[in-house]
Structures are given as structure tokens and as C-alpha cells.
Amino acid sequence: MPEIIKNQLIEEEMKKSYIDYAMSVITARALPDVRDGLKPVHRRVLYSMYKSKLNSGSAYRKSAFVVGRVLGSLHPHGDIAVYDSLVRLAQPFSMRYPLVDGHGNFGSQDGFPAAAMRYCVTGDSLIVTEKGLINIGDLSNKENINIKILSKDKKIHKASKWFDSNEHPTIKITTNKGYSITGSYNHPLLILSKDEDGKPIFKWRLLEKIKEGDYVVIDRSVDRLWPDKNLNLSKYYPKITVGRRIKTILPEYLDENLAFILGSLASEGSLNKKRIEFCNVDENWINEFEEKWKKIFPDSKLHRFKKNPSSFGKKKYFTLECHYRHTIEFLENIGLGLVKSKFRTIPKLILQSPKNVVVEFIKSYFEGDASITYAGGVKRVAEFALISKSEKLIEQFQILFLRFGMNTSKRFDKYRDTWKLYIRGYRNILRFYKELGFLYERKNKNLEYTVFTYKKKASNSDFVPFVSDYIRSFVYSEFIDKNNFDQYENMENNYQNVSFILHKKTGIDHIPMFEYLINYNYLFDPVVKIENSGIQRVYSIKVESDCHSFVSNGFISHNTECRLHKLSEEMLRNIEENTVNFVPNYDGSTKEPVVLPTVFPNLLVNGSTGIAVGMATNIPPHNLNETVDAVVASIENPNINVNELIKLMPGPDFPTGGIIAGRGGIRNAYDTGRGKVSVLAKTEIEESKDKKKIIITEIPYMVNKTILIEEIANLIRNKRVEGISDLRDESDRKGMRIVVEIKHGHNAEVILNQLQKYSQLKTTFGIIMIALVNGQPKILNLKEVIGHFIEHRREVTRKRLEFELEKSRLRAHILLGLKVALNNVDAIVQTIKSSKDPIVAKQLLIERFKLSEKQSEAILEMRLQRLTSLETNKLIEEHDTLVKRIQELREVLGSNEKMLDIIKKELLEIKEKYGDERRTELREDLIILGEEDLIPEEDVVVTVTHSGYIKRLPITTYRAQGRGGRGVIGTGTKEEDFVENLFITSTHDYILFFTNIGKLYWLKAYDVPEGNRQSGGKAIVNLLSLEENEKITTTIPVKDFGKGYLMMLTKKGLIKKCRLELFSRPRSNGIRCVTLRDKDELISVIATDGYQKLVIGTKNGMGVKFDEIDVRPMGRSATGVRAVRLKSSDEVVGMDVSNDSLSLLTLTENGYGKRTELSDYRLIKRGGGGVINIKTSDRNGKVVGIKTVNDNDEVFLITSKGIMLRTKVKNISKIGRNTQGVRIIKLDSKDKLKNIAKVIMSEN
Template sequence: MTEETGQKLGTRIIPRIIQEEMKQSYLDYSMSVIVGRALPDVRDGLKPVHRRVLYAMWESSLMHDKPFRKSAFVVGRVLSAYHPHGDAAVYDTMTRLAQDFSLRYPLIDGQGNWGSIDGDPAAAMRYCVTGESLIATGKGLIRIDELSEKEDLDIKVLSKDKKINKASKWFDSGVHPTLKITTNKGYSITGSKNHPIMTLSKDESGKPIFLWKLLENINKEDFVVIDRSSDSLWPKEKIDLSEYYPKIKRTTNVRILPKCLDEDLAFILGSFISEGSLNDIKIEFCNSDETWVNNLIERWNNIFPDSKLHKFKRKPNSYGKKEYYRLECHCRYTLEFLRNIGLSSLKSSKRQMPKTILYSPKEVVVAFLKSYFEGDGTITYSGKMIELGCCSTSEKLVNEVQILLLRFGIDAFKRFDRHRLVWKLYLRGYRNVLRFYKELGFLSDYKNKKLEFVIFSYKKDFSLLDHVPFISDYIRSFTNSEFIAKHNFDRYSSMENNYEKISSILLQETEVDFKPLFEYLLTYNYLFDKVIQVEEAGIQKVYSIKVESNCHSFISNGFISHNTECRLTKLAEEMLEDIDKKTVRFVPNFDNSATEPIVLPSRLPNLLINGSSGIAVGMATNIPPHNIQEVIDAVVKQIDHPDLSVEEIMHTIQGPDFPTGALICGRSGIREAYSTGRGKILIRAKTSMEQDKNRSVIIVNEIPFMVNKSELLEEMADLVRDKKIIGISDLRDESDRHGIRIVIELKKDADGNVVLNQLFQHTRMQTTFGIIILALVNNEPKVLNLKQLVHYYIEHRKDVVRKRTLFDLNKAQTRAHILEGLIVALSNINNVIKLIKESKSVESAREKLTANFNLTNEQATAILEMRLQRLTSLEQEKIKQEHAGLLKLIEELKSILSNPQKILEIIKKELIDLKEKYKDKRRTQIIELESAGLETEDLIKDEEMAITITNSGYIKRLPLQTYKIQHRGGKGVIATTTKDEDIVKDIFVASTHSYILFFTNKGKVHWLKVYNIPEASRQARGKAIVNVLELGNDEIVTAFVPVRNFDNQHYLIMATKKGTIKKTELMAYSNPRRHGIVAITLEQGDALINVELTDGNQQIILATKKGLAVRFEERNVRPTGRSSQGVRGINLKNNDEVIGMVVASDEKTLLTVTENGYGKRTQISEYRLINRGGSGVINMQCSERNGNVVSICPVTDNDDIIFISKNGIIIRVPASDISVIGRSTQGVRIMKLEQNDKIVSAVKVARESND
């Protein structure tokens, strides 16, 4: 568009550079977010949405001493008047303001479920279901629209987890758009779109969890939770029927009627509902079962002794082609009574259950259902098909029977038979059939015997659809157990049979107790039914109730629902006090229909006591909460001493005080944050150690702020399962309404301090809280220090007190002005009365008064409106006293306004009064610990340990003193218990504080601290090394080097099976990685067999299994990089391979051991020095008698040698007991072996004292 065209259209186009336009637009958007949503105002510590919620509740008089109101009411008020941005944002704000684990001093008093520290979401703001919904109450199943005729209510209702609570309010919520959801079994509920029901879902780990979802968020395939609590809540008294008696007229033929609805009358009603009909002149019953007919007649005569029930026998017709009986009664008085108690004359398709049955005790309902199922019920059995159920052309009746059966713990399928055009209920599954048999049964022996046969014929207690979703995959993700993989446990019957064994297996493998999860599911026996349809149900009237409980839940049509209510806390009212005295500025709301405050008067320094957090565009704030007593003392101190430094204020405000308590480690972070507005503090869970049955137990009573307790427990369990934290045998949550209590039970040999330190290092039991004191100052974001924060609050309060005083002054002056006029009038009362009497109109009287007595219009009006009782002498004296008091008050108020110091004194006094009212003890303790904690090894004794590894990859450590000295030829002791196919592969010695470099046959190296190796008893097998190191496929540990420190003065010498030797600086291996790193590059078919630590100037001996050895100078091997291949160390002959490498020393002898238990010591000097790469000299004569060489080791007379056989037998022998003989010999017997046993390893250890 050209500029000329634009002018013709009445617009003006201004050329702008696109970059400038985007920059300005982005800045405008940023400031809008910063000011309008994300950051708190420094004066009241609130964001706009917080302020709007509190002000709307104040406007609605939801004070702390007034009744609660539905949260939906508050949300609706805020949305309509102040915050048109969606109800979720408003309700989320209310939720946070009500949570005592989110705010140090909550501003909303919430009733109901407002979420938990476990991360459970808050209940929905309201629930509303349509009138036909049946509510489980202490008076029976009652339609919610008939629950009460007024708001006040006093009735017991059934809630989640079989709890019984009181309902105190009933609400007609008006008409709303509704949704109807239907489950696979035919259960349905209709309610407003924001009506919440309980569903079963799964969390990120796959664990089944309960989740509240609104109807509008329910999807097909979701699982809803259906309550089938048997014997939980039934009426205790039988219904008094006197109010149902027909009215007596002059011509009425009165009959005897029952006083209450008992079992006989219930049986009669059930019979006529199923097989009878009722019209204006008679009631009729037809059936071919004479037993039932006679039973019905007998009960009828008991209940209606003078109302004749006629019996007729009829010939076969279309009715089943059998002779049948027809019963009739024509007593109109009795018929009208039956209609009154719910036996309607509607056609079959419109029939419904009498309400009086729904309101009756259990035994009465049983009698009704027994007779109803006798007529409309069937039991069939053919092959694999078993069906117990009933049918009716009335869907409403079938619905009511289906819901009523839930009260007996029986669930049923509802389906429509398109061929017979009837609704059917099917009771399937062994548990349902058995419950029906025990609780209800049939009248006839034939049907009961058939039912018994069906129960006896069930081969499995199995139902395809009655199962617990997600639990199988969740449990099996923890284990490869054959038993768990093979057996079902997601059906209640199989769960009951198998859960103890499954829990035992999981406890052993994961050290986590899953038994409480199974026991909860078995205790409450919920039905998890899949949703198959979600449909619009039109605009309907909906209702709700208020339940006096924390969960605020109730059962409707079997579904579980809940909501929340709220009001202001007393402390929040302090924030709003004086808002009606023009103390703060009001601005128009979004549509100019009302005004809202831009800030609250805030008698309390809310930003400091409750903190705030928020993320804006390019900036964030994170202000921690503080203790109210400390904050008020600091404010008062700064009022008295305006020149206080931040450090001096910190003498009063010790540091943050979190609602969840816990510990703050160190003060440097606090000092930095208070001085600069930014800093970090370390928060740690509060723990204690207890003893329980000879075991240590760690108790966690407080956790860091904003940590989800449930996720923390899962985090711990994962670490225990993955073996990253060892020493924990059980983990459970014993928290209740009194507080947090996480119990961490330790293994008998575990060090509590070590485990606790590991928990601090690896879980959110220790967190960092980053403080950013960013707030709006005159609508500009500023980072403030502690002194500035207090200063701006004081300035705000000075402005509020000044405006309040000015308001009070104007009000007092206005009142004094009126009283002055009244005093003038009373002083001239006779003249005033005469003047008024002579005046023709009010206006004339007003004019005369102002003219004759020098009064203003306001004064004259007050005189004219004055009541005659004010003319008494007593009233006149009260007016004069009030005037005198006002004059005094006016002087005081003027004095305050003229003296800023007096305003400060008022602020101080009000704050001190508030402190006395709300002060409490600090929850968060500050300890003098600046670092994140001790290193784990600081808590562990530095001692020598023997580390044992088996061939199949099990590792353990135990104190070296465990092994006793025996002489050569002894039988030894068990070093470790192994499986039949396993053998002990190696044993070596290292300090608990050392690193162990684990070298594998694939040429990789892994790191591990010795104290991280599981400690076990001498007989124990240990832990699988794959749970300690992250090894690859076919990767086996072949060498172990203990290292205290990494440096450039030492080297690692490596030898491979094919005779390669490599030398690399130790420092090259100082950076551990999770999956290990390459230590040496190997040729195909080669393997790393040993690694030694040297200073670079040693002599090396390589020995082969065929009895050869080569000795050469280490200097002949040049250092190469970490991933190099190395050079030739020995020239091997056919079928020979290197079995060992040692560092040679002339002061030592070389111990050589063969597989058949023979060995010898030889002087190192007998092995002449040759160049590396040679064929070597004879080290030992190998024969069938002594076998191949399996190990070499340099020893002295002061050493002990531990020999291990493949069967796990160990012997400890002094080296001095082994003969020193020549190279070319077969050695002497050093260990007596059982048949088929072989020596697999020998290791040198320090001499143990005999003292």
C-alpha cells in the first residue's frame, strides 16, 4: 500500500526498520510479563494473580471465622472480575497459597485435598453430578437431588478407602453443560465437565498411581476406579412405613398394613418387580414355580393378613408352555400403599427399584434381591461358558441393580441384547459368583444347587477384565526372576496367592519392600474399569455436597469424587486490613466494570516471611521464606537505626526458615545473598539414627524445601536397586498427619554414617537453593539486598499509615462537623422545633436552619434526620462527649501527620502486636558446615581388606584378619561359598581408601574405591561384579591394581596372553569414566592377563604355563600412550601362553605354583637378564604329576601365601614353609587337593601376628 493510498483510507503508515519494531515489541512483551505476571511487588510480596485472589475473597467476606465456600466460587469471582486468563491459573494460585509445605505462613485456609508433599495434585475446585446419581450414605443409596431440601446437611457418606465421613452441606449448583462417561462393564456417571473422578494411571517409572481427572480430561482407554466396598456403610434401622399409609376417606376400606419394611415385604416387592404387574384395580403375579408361589403367599399373608391374595392355576399358553400360577389382589387400599412405597404401575420398560429398598438395611436388600433374581435371574453352565445374571426391559432398573450389587462387593457387566431387546446384567468370575452365593443366592433349591455346581466347576479364580492395570510390567521391570515372569499377579486371586513370595524375591534382589503396595490393593479391592465412551449429555441441573474430611471424597454410582473449599487465614486478613480506607491505589479492571488494588496494605512483610519465586522473560526470582519473629524484629531494628548494615540486620534474621524445616549448611551463602541479592545455600534433610533389633535405622523427619517426598523415596529405591548405594535393607514411608517419617533400615554390617553420606551425595536429601532477590520497585525489576528489602517495606507502610490516618482524620472531622450542628440545635431546641413545625417542606426547614443558626447543609440535614430520643438529657450529654472525643482524636491524627516519627512508632507498635500474635519457633536449623559434606572415605577406617573375585563374577571384601595361619599341607578354611559351577578366581589385598584399577581381558580399565566394594562374611558369595562395575559383554576382570594417588613418577606395566608388554604413565589413568576407558589396544584373540605398578626402573619377569620365563629390564620398554598396543615381551612357542608377570627383586624368591598343588621358590638371581622378546629359560619342569603353571609370585620369608582352589578351598601358608630350590625342578606339594580340584590362584599377603 502506498502512502497516498493509505491517506485516502484515513490511515497513516509510518515506515519502521523491522529490527527496531521487533526489538520494541519484544521489550513491551517482556515488561508485560515481568510486571503483570512473573515478579512480586516489593511492597506486599504478591504477584497480580495472588493479589486478585486474596482481594476477591476479602470482597466476598470469606474471613477466617466465617464458613468455608467452594473454591469454584472464588475462582469464578476472580475470573469474572479481575483475571480473565483461565481457571487453571487461578486455582493453581489458590492451591499454593493454601499449602503449608509451600508457604511458611499460608494465606488461604483450605478444606479438602489441597495436594501433598508427595506431589499429589489438589482436588478439583468443585464437583457436580446430575440428580439421578446414587450416593452411598448411612441412610442407603440416595439420589443426590433428593439428599436434602436445604443447604445444611448431616449425613454419613462413604469416602475413598472405605472411610466413613460426615456430609454437612448440600448444593444445588444450577444448570451446566454435562458429560457422560461409560465404562466397559456399563457403569456410568454424568456430571459437569469439571467434575473430577479417580482414575488409575502410571508414573514415569511405570508404577500404578491414583490420579484425579476431570470428566473433560477423561479419554477412552482410561481406567476409572470403582468402589465395591462390601459391608462398609448400611442403614441400621428399618424404614418406618406410617408416612406411606394411604389417606383415609369416608368410603375407605382400611386394611392392616406393615409398620416397617422388613424382609418379607422386601421379598414381596422383589417378586412383583420381576414377575408381577400393578394397575389401578389389581396387582398380579405369574410364575410356574409353585415353591416360589407358595413362599410368596405365605409372606403376603404375614404382611397383609386381611388383604386376600387369590391363587389361580392356569393351563399352558405362550408363557413357557407350562402350567403356571397367577396370584391377584384387588384391595385398593393395599394397592395404593404398595404404590406409595415404590411399586409403580409403569410398564416393564419404565420400571425402577423402589426407593424404600435403596434406603433399607442390608438384610432387607438381600431379601429383595433374592426374590428379584429368582424371577429375572438366570444361572447357566455349558463347557467353558458360565453365566449368572438377570435381565429386564428397563435400563434404569438394571442400572440400579448393578450399583446396588457393588455394595456387596459384586461387579457386573451391563449389555443390551439386540435380539431379545432386553438389558442384561452378567456376573462373571469366580469371586463375583462366590460372593453372590454367600451374600444373596436364590430361593429355589434347584437354582442354588446349580450355583453350587458352577462354583465347584471353576478351575481357576480368573477374570479377564477384573485386574490391576500396569502392575505386572512395573514389578517385572525390577527383576528377571523366573517365578515372577511365570506367575500372574495382576488378578486379585493370583495376587493374593503370590504377592508374599514376589515381595520376598524383590526384597532380596532390590532391597525394597513391595508388600505394602500389594496389601493396599488387596485391602480395598477396587475395580479398575476401562472407559469406552465419553459423550455430551446436554445442559442439566447438577448437585454437590460438602464432605467433612481431608480427602473430601464421596461415592456416586460407584465412582469416587472430591473437591476443595477455602477461606482466608487470619494472617491474610492482616494483609488486607485498611484497604477500605483509601490506603492503596485502585485501578480499573480489564473491562472497566470494577476496580482492583495495585498493591495490598500488607501490615506484614509478606515478601520476606513467605518468599516468592517466578520466571519472567530473561530474569527469575527465588526469594526464600523467613521466620516472622526474626523479620519483624529486623524491621523494628531498622526503623530505630536506619543506618544499620546488612551484617547487623543478619544478627536478627539468621537466615531462611522453610516450611518443611530441614538444615541449612553454613552461613556464607546466606551472607552473600543478603549482601548482593544473589547467593546459594545448601539444604540438607534432618535425620537421626535409631537402633532396631541390632540394626541401625536412619530416620528422616524433615526434607529440603520443594522436594517431592514420593519422588525422593523412588530415587532412593532406584539407587539401592542399581547398587549405587549399598547397605540399605529396607525403605519405607511412615509419614502421617503428624509429620514426615522416612525409615531407612540398614544391613547389619552397614556403616550408618557412610550410607547417610551417600544419600546426601546422590539424592535430593541434599539440595542447593539459589537465592535471587528480584522484585518490582515502582514497576521496575531490581535485585535487592536485605536492607533494601526491609527499607522498601517500611516506606510502603509509612505511605499506608499516612493515608489511613488522613482517611480517619477526614472521617473524624466530618463527624465532628455534624455533631457541632447537633449541639447548636440542642442548645436552641425550642426555636429549632418551632422553626421546623412552621416550615412547609423539608427543603424550607433546611434553608431556615442554615440561615438562622449559621449551619451548613450537612448539619441542617442531620438535625432534620435526628430522632426525638436524642432530645433527652442523657443523649445530649452523649453527643457532647462524642464531640469532645472526636476533637481530641482529630488533634492526635493531625499530630501524627505532622510528625513522621510518630508514623514510624505506629508501624513499630503494629508490627510488635503482630509478632506476639503470630510468632513461632524456627523450623530450619542453621549448622556450621560450609561444604557439601564429607567425602565418603573420611567416614571410613583406613584398613587392609582382602578382596575376592569368583570366576562367574562375584566380588566381596572382608578384613584381612579373617584368615588364620596354617602350616604347609593343612586342609584350609572356606574362603567363599560358591555355586557348583563357579570357582574362586582371584584374591588380592588393598586398603579401604585405595582406588582399585580393574583391568579386563578386553584391555579396558575401570575405577572403584575399595570401600565401595560390598563387605561380606567369609562364607558369603559376595555381589555380582556387574552390579559394581559397568562391564561390557564377555568382559572379564583379569588384573587389579590398588592405587592411593595418581602421579607422573609411576608406570603401569601390562602383559597379554600372547606375550605383548606395554608401559604407560600412571597419570594417564587418573580420569575415571562411568563405562571405563581403553587401557591397551589388543590384537584379535589376545587378552590382557596382568598389570603391575612400577617406578620405571624395575626388572620384569614373564612366565608361561609350559614352565618358561624371561627376565628383562623395564627400561627396555619405552613408555607409550594409553591406547597403544605395546611391544613384544616374550617369544612364545606353540600352544604356550603367558600366565603371569611380576616385578623382580633379588631380595625375593619367585614362587611358582602349578595346578595340581605343587610349588617351589627359586632365587630371582637364577633367572638371568636377557633382552625382552626372547624365548626365556626354564622356570619349572611341568609334567602330568604337577600340571601346568597357574601362578607366579615374588615372596620373602616374612610373607604369607594364600592358595585358592577352584572348589573354593583356601589355605594360608607362610612362604618360609615352601622350599627354595632350583629352576629346573617340579616343586613340592603345598596343598592337598580333593579329586578333580585344581589350584587356580596364589596371592601374597602380609604376615599375621600370632599374638
């Protein structure tokens, strides 16, 4: 068929594709079904666990197993989405009634994530496999693998998957002996801990949860899973290119001879591109090297030299050299890197070789770089150690020695700048002697002497923690008191006697515990260092076993396990009885349920949260008892209204408890499907002696406890909330307890209210009850949700009864046939005996006894024992019972009332079985006080400095002084700082902050931190989101924004009038209040009623008075109009409201000033040049500010050095306009007057 291509508008195609995608997200991922309250992925998880027979009474299975089943048959999306969904179903702080019974770490309310369903370690981690020790990052380059690995308890299992888990933040832990592992934060390790009775127990703990002092479990299994074949080396042969290089004979396999050469070269040799060199004083070693070299590299000639002592050496030595580049490159390819000693490692091929090959490598390496030294005149072992510049090489040897059952200690010698691997303890040295040893007699004699003269057989660092304290806590015995039984050597000798004494005293058999410890011989090493290891690529494997563990760097790893919770089995009840519809899965290979039968209304009980395209759902969880009562009431009274339902089901019940304040939001949500509820942490204030504490015992739903504590800590650190002396988390297994200690003299209620305002101690839960109804998203009220559930249960119950009816009818039909057979036993037997085969017999039975095909088949299959009189009576009784049951089923199916009675009965059974008390407290009477309600209303002085520091002080801080006084320190400032704004306001007023760039911010006055006269205040940048180089120019206190205007004046003489209400809702990052022209600044803003006269002063001493009505109101972002005509060198310094009964106070930078009656200034039109206000002579300097005042006013004068003078206005001379004025404040040298402020209350 020819290909047909049609033109299609890209816009239409994209629109269609987007709509299809949106509906797919809505219906197939993000929203729950109203009937069972589950999203598809949650339904698939539960159904897969059900099909896998992971019921509540079965053994736990690995979460990875469940995820694999879901992915393989039902959910063609990523494994992370499935696992996250499974985890949520198991979390008791996320689900009011968990549906999955999780075993292991499934996260916590602290925000710690669940353990990985598969673990992740860095690529250099060595895992034990049938192919030797392999870096997990090098294990494969594809996902599917098939390799045997070593698991917990010496078990060997198959690994079937290899995962490159990408890059993640990692943690590195290091033990006392130097063992280390690096992995993702949620990588779990096996540790030894103790239970409440002190008994040693094994636990799985995440890397991020491991603490210093925890005993990690290190595997040192002997002779488990060594490779059995020598490695083929042909793929490591160098490629021959065109040139003069000679091709040499190379070994086919890595055998003991080649391992000897590699070990020798690694310890005492050197390599570069042109030469291999091996040198040593021991001629035996030189001779053996030469001999084995000839076997391995027969045509690669060695050159032998004898050399005189050099450097610090006192003996002559030998060197062997090879210059064949083909051979050199081959040795480089198999792991002898051309690197400095600091970066040397064990060749990877050695780690993947059989045990005998590894032994030969170790012996030759130790012959060169290991030694036994003795102390003093007595031949006592001082040190048995391997020494190297390379830390990596030492780490590899340490892990390799675990394969021989030896534990070693890694240490750094800072004096010699080398790493050492110590072999300590009798058992370890004995194992080295038996399994390994040195090459030659001298060192082997020292080793043998050490073994046979070693006095202390037991090791103080190789023992089982907690055992001694546990045993001795049970019983006192002279034998137990005097003998050691936690060190392995002594445990083997004493455990039977100890167990006998314990059994006699307690009746508990402890032999299995001791034998387990002795058999598996784990090393328990305390963690001494935990460090962040940065973001690294991590890997994991899937192990096909119940344990699902593997050994990496000696550590044992694990993951989470799960099974169905009992309650989820109620959701799956009767699913095999044709109660719900099934549809093909994504590839048609199997079928999955469209919905679960669920006996209880899960959508209300556990709630649901999901974000789709263009919509979201957020349904809170509820108490099971209350929800069942509401559903039962709805069954009994279909006309019940929401108000009546609320009496039975008063509100959400969150798994984390807390308090819901008020019910208005609940009522709205239940009535309309939308509403908001305020959720508060449960707190109490404890008083003890002089201290008060706020105790937090429950926090709002979905709040992360760790983040909450960090929030509170930041509020304290940034002084947003003051009066807290200590913050600590005292939570334990018994419950949550966060303690906030209050400083003496501070109000605990005010601080609690501030914490509720600024942190997640109070949250808002927005309810949006959207669910899928017949596959379509719909917003539902409470009655509708309950109605859909009842209808679902009616349908499920009908189908279940019909299924049972059909099954009962078929069984009754079979029993009727069996009764015929029993009544005609002889004839039936004769008919069967005379038949040629079963097919003929079946046909004859049908014809002679009027039986159906199924009845005749049942007779043929009937066992002879059924012909006894007892069995005959049982058949008759069963038939009669079935007849009655069939009649009952028909009656129920024909009666809606009886069907509803069954639904009610099952609901009440669920309530009886799983119901519990409400956790979240509902407080109708709880009034959420605003912070303002707890703060007394009083007058305060607010100061703002030029450098942007702000504080408030009680008005009583300042006292009045006479004219010419020296003043008091009003604020502590830096040398280059000065107070630029000062005003008096009430603690409950708003403060508007206008900045030089034309933006507006606001705060409540009580939000300004309180200080003292000497303090500099708090940086405004910590209170307001100011931009770089943005400064506050004017602050105005405002009680409300209902009426009035703001008059804004710029440095270049532009003025703008705006209604105050335009600025009642500024954003956190401020709003634009005026658009400024180039190089202009906003310098002054005043609040007016719209009918005032304004007076403006300039720097050069000019004054302008005009009527405010000359300026029309404008929008928020307008530029404004001309207020005054300025000369080129002049600029505006201030503006105030003019009243002829007042005088104009003008001050200059040198401390001079005067008052002039405002009636002396003629009223002109806006935009004029004005008249002389004051002479700006050299004595006076330039004008710094103007204020309109009366005789009763007082003013603050602020200098550049921070000196403040409070003086009465009547003490300042009142003289004409065109004059110089008098001295107002006596200034020190280099000090200048910078600002003035009136001591009056703003009427606005």
C-alpha cells in the same frame, strides 16, 4: 488501508519472542515480589477470596468457587495452576504460616495429593439427574450444562459445568453388597466414621485413603428427581436407504407398552439382524405381548407358533417372531443390542424414563429372569433373586433399585457361571411388593405370601454402625441394654425412649441425630475390596451448591472447601484505603492489586520457591517472632549489619521442623543472597533390652515421608545398608514416628549415618534469594530484603494516613455545616419549606448561610431527630475529635520517625497475635560425621569373581599352609564361576575398578559388603553402573590421588601411562580411562611413581622388561603405545613392577610354576619381542599370570573351582628362565589354575 508485509529475519523474530516469553514468566508467574512475598497467582487467590468475603469468620466455600472467581476475573490460565497454588497456601507442611484455611483433604506430608476441587469418576458411573440415571461420560459433549442433579441429604441442585478430565490412574472400591465405583485417586466419598468419643460422624475420604472395613454412604432416596415426560424416539428411527426394505410405523414416545415389550425381549427374547423372537410357556404373557405389540407396531406382523418341549423343558411353549428389518433396527437403536446374554445391559433410554415406564420394564424383565424359591417342607423363603449371565446388567439393576429405596446384594454363582441380585430383608421385599411386583398371578402370590409370612422384620446387614457402642458407653439402662436401636426398623420404634434416657443422664439431646439418620435412610455398607483399575478417562461436574455433592452409582461425592486464614487478612488490611496501586486485569473488565499491603514480611516468613527462565528462587521460611525482631531492629538502626541481624534471626525455621547443622551456609545466604544449609531429620536412638531403635520424629522440609520410607526399604532390600531388622511407620494424629529396628550386634550410629548419606534423612537446602524489585529480578541479601519491606510499609502507611486524613477532613467539613444548621435551625427550616424543590433549597442554603455544596446536601439529608440536644452534643463532640485527629495525622505524615513507630507497633502486634516457638533446631556444634569417621580402619581381603561378585573379609580369615597343601575354601562360587581378583587394602582406602572395555569406577572399601568364606559376595552391578558384558579386570587400592601414575596394559600389548590425579572424580556411570582398538581389552593396571622398571608376561611364555620412562604420560582417553611385540597366537597375561632384588613368579594353568631372578631378564627398549620366561609344554599349559615376589611374600593361588591356596613364596623353587618349573598346587581333574595374588599391602 492496504496491507503492508515486511520481511523479517526469523532468527530476530524468535529471539524477540523468546525474550518476551522469558520476561513474562519471570515477572508474571515464577518470582515473588519482594514487598509481599507473593507470586501473582497467590496474590490473585487471596484477593479473590477477600472480594468474595471469604474471611476467617465466614462459612467455608468450595475451592472450585474460588478457582472459578480467580479464572473469571484475574488469571487467564488453567484451573489446575490456580488450584495447586491455593492448595499450597493451605498446607501446614508447605507454609510455615498458612494463608488459606482449608477444610477437607489438602494433601499430607506423606505425599498424598489434595482432594480434587472437583471429583472425577469413570464415564460409566450413573448419576441421578432430572433426566434419569445417566452415565456421566454421556452427560454432555460441551463444558456448559444446565441440569438438576441429586446431592447429599436428598437435596436437588443445578450442575452448571461438565468436565472431561482426561486419563488418570483409577481405583475401584467394592462394598459387601456389591456396590462399586471407579474414580481417580483423589476422588472423595462420604463415609461414616466415629469421633474420639465413639459418636458416629460423616467424613469425606479419598478413594486412595479408603480402607477395607470403612463404611461408605449409599443414597437410596425414594421418589427424588424422576423424569416427568416420556422420551421422544424420533431421532432413533432408522434411515431409509435405497433398497427393498419396508418402512413400518414406529412409536413416537417410550411409554409403558413399549417398556413392557423391551423388558420381555431383554429377559426372554432374542435378536439378530433378520429376526426378533420372544418365547415363553406362559400363554398369558404371550397374549399380552402380542396385544401390546400391535398397539406399538401396528404394521409389523408377529408370527405365532406353538412348539413341543425341547432340551430340558417339560412344557409346550409359544414363540412370537417378527422379520421386519426396519422394526428390528429401531429396537436395536433404542438399546436392545444384538449381543449375547453375557453382554446385555438395561437400555439407556429406560434408565432415563419416568418412574411408571421403568416399573413396567422391571416387572416384565423380572417375570422372566427372577424367581422366589422356598426351602424344605415348610414354605420358607430360600432365595429371591434376579439371575443373569451379564454382570453389567446386574450392576445396573442394583443401582436402579436404590431409586425405589431398596438395597440388594450382588453375588457370583461360580457353579452356574451366573450373576445373581438378591433381594433380602423385609423392608426391601415389602418395597418390591408395593412399588413393583410381577406381571402375573403365580409369582405375585408367592411374593405376597413371602411378605405376610416374613418373620424377621429387622435386617442384620442394614444398620447404622457405631450407634449402639456410642450410646451404651454413656449409660446403663435395662431398656437400652435389652432393645436394639441401630437397625432402622428398631430405631424408628425405640429412638425416643433411648434419647429420653440419655438426656436425663447426660443432658445431651440425641433426638436430632436419630431423626437425621431415619429421615435420610442411608445405607452404610463396608468396603470389602480395593483394586487398582488402571488408567481410564474420568469425568466430573460442577454443582452449584454449598454442599457441591452429587450421587454416582449410589455413592456420594464431595470436594475441598476454603476461606482466608486470619493471618492472610493482615496481608489484605487497609487494601480499600488507597494503600496500593491497582492495574487493569487481563481483559480490562476489572482491576487487581499490584501488591498487597501486608503488615508482616511474608517473603521471609513463608519463603518462596520458583523456577523461571534462566533463574530460580528458593527462599526458606523463617520464624515470625525472629523475623519481626530483625525488622524492628532494622527500623531502629538503619546501619545494622548482617552479623547483628543473624543474632536476632539465626536461620530458617521450616514448618516440618528438623535440624540445621552449622551456620556457615546461613551466613553466606544472608550476606550474599546465596548459600547452602544441611537439614537433617530429627532422630533419637532408643535402647530396650537387647534391641536398639532409630526413631525418626521430624524430617527435612519438602521431603515426602512415603518416599523416604521407600528409600530406606530399598536400601535394606539391596543390602546397601545392613543391620536393620524392621522398618515401620507408627505415625498418627499425635505426630510422626518412623521406627528403624537395629539387629543385635550392629552399630546404630553407623546405620543412622548411612541412612543420612544414602536417603533423604539429610538434605541440602540451596538458598537463592531472588525476588522482583520494581518489576525486575534481583538477588538480595537479608538486609536488602528487610529494607525493601520497610520501604513498602512506609509507603503503605503514608497512603493509608493520607486516605484517613482526606476522609476526616471531609467529615469535619460536613460536621461544620451541620453545626451552622443547628445554630440556625428556624431559618434553615423556613428556607427549606419555602423552596420549590430540593435543588432550589440547596442553592438557597449555599447563598444565605455561606455553605458548600456538600454541606448543604448533608443538611437536606439530615433526619429531624438530629435536632435534639443530645444529637447536637454528639455532632459537636465528633467534630472536635476529628479536628484533633486531623492534627495528629498531619504530624505523623510530617515525621518519618512517627511513621516508623506505627510500623513497629503494628509488627509487634502481629508478633503478639500470631508468633510461636521455633520448630527447626539450629546446631552450631553438630558435626556431620562422614560414614568413614564411624568405621574402624582395618585391613581386609577383597575378592572379585569372574561372574562379577565382590566381598570383603577380615585378613585373619586365612591361615598360612605349606607348599602342596589343599587350601581352604576362600569363597563360595557357582560351578562356572571363579575368583579373578584378590587384594588386601584398608577399609578407608579407595578401590579403583578397571574394566575390560577401558572404563574406571571407584568405591570406598567399606562400601564393599562384608561376607564370609562360604558366601559368594554381592553382585558388582548392584554397586557399580556397569554396562552389559563389562567385566572388572583390575582392582587397585588407593589412599589418595595426589601423585603417582597408572600404567595400563591391553591384551594386544599396548601400554599407556596417565597421572593418577586424572581419575580422582569419576562419574557414577564411570569414566573412560583408555580408548581400545577393535577386539582389544584392558587386562592389567598398576600404580607407580613414574620411575619404575616394568616386566610383562605373555600367554605363550615370553617375558619383556623395560624402563617406565620409555612411556610418556598421556591423556585420559588416549589409546597408548606398543609395549611388547606379539606373535599372532600370543597375548599379554600380566604386568608388574620389576626390581632386581626380586624374582618373577610365573604360573601356568596346570598348576606348575617357578621363580626366576629378575636380573636374568635383560633390559630392552619398549616394544621388543622379549625372551623366554617359561616353557609352555603340554604338562604346564599356558601361562595364567606373573608376579614379582621376594622370599617373605605369600601368594594366593585361585583355581577355576574356587579353591584358594595360600602359600609362602620361599617354598617355591627359584630356577632359570628357560625351564618348566615345579608343581605348585595339586589340581583335581578338570580344574585349572586361573589367577594368583600377592598377600602384601600396596604402598599406594
